[in-house]
Amino acid sequence: MKVDLTDIKALENREVEKRVPVDLVTFDSKLGKFPITKKEDVALHIRNEENKRLFVQGTTELTIEIPCDRCLEEVPTTFHIDINKEIPLEETPDVDEEKLEAKDYMLGFHLDLDRIIYDEVLVNWPMKVLCKEDCAGICKKCGKNLNHGTCDCEKTEPDPRMAVIQDVFKNFKEV
Structure with missing residues (x-):
């Protein structure tokens, strides 16, 4: 104006x-x-x-x-x-x-x-905007809003730094 x-x-x-x-x-x-x-x-x-x-x-x-x-x-x-x-x-x-x-x-x-x-x-723009303090966010795999319920995706994510060791264990299971 x-x-x-x-x-x-x-x-x-x-x-x-x-x-x-x-x-x-x-x-x-x-x-x-x-x-x-x-x-x-x-x-x-x-x-x-x-x-x-x-x-x-x-x-x-x-x-x-x-x-x-x-x-x-x-x-x-x-x-x-x-x-x-x-x-x-x-x-x-x-x-x-x-x-x-x-x-x-x-x-x-x-x-x-x-x-x-x-x-x-x-x-005055806020650095972080949250819908509620304990917002669960969205699932990294399927994109479902976790505030509305859980999804069926696998929850445990392996540490990428341990990938080499996990490959060793997989090789021993095959023997």
């Missing part, structure tokens, strides 16, 4: 409160496409400070369906997003990396709110 800031940038020291809907339908990253199943409007507070910088503050919540890392079932994961950005309006000779990043959120007189939300979700 692009938020028009023309009226805010026109008047010095102006403050505005807005509720803005989130346009994101999916969260697309290198990990894949994840559907956003629930989203709240962003409660924004934007302040123009002496036509030098904009302070953007806001909060929202998103629920994204992420597959469990063990069994691949969809897990609704809620992200509480707090936006607190300072966006410079004037060009300054001292280049700060954080201010350069904040400048990317502005497209002329519009604030790209979806990009801010995308970046916040990306930073």
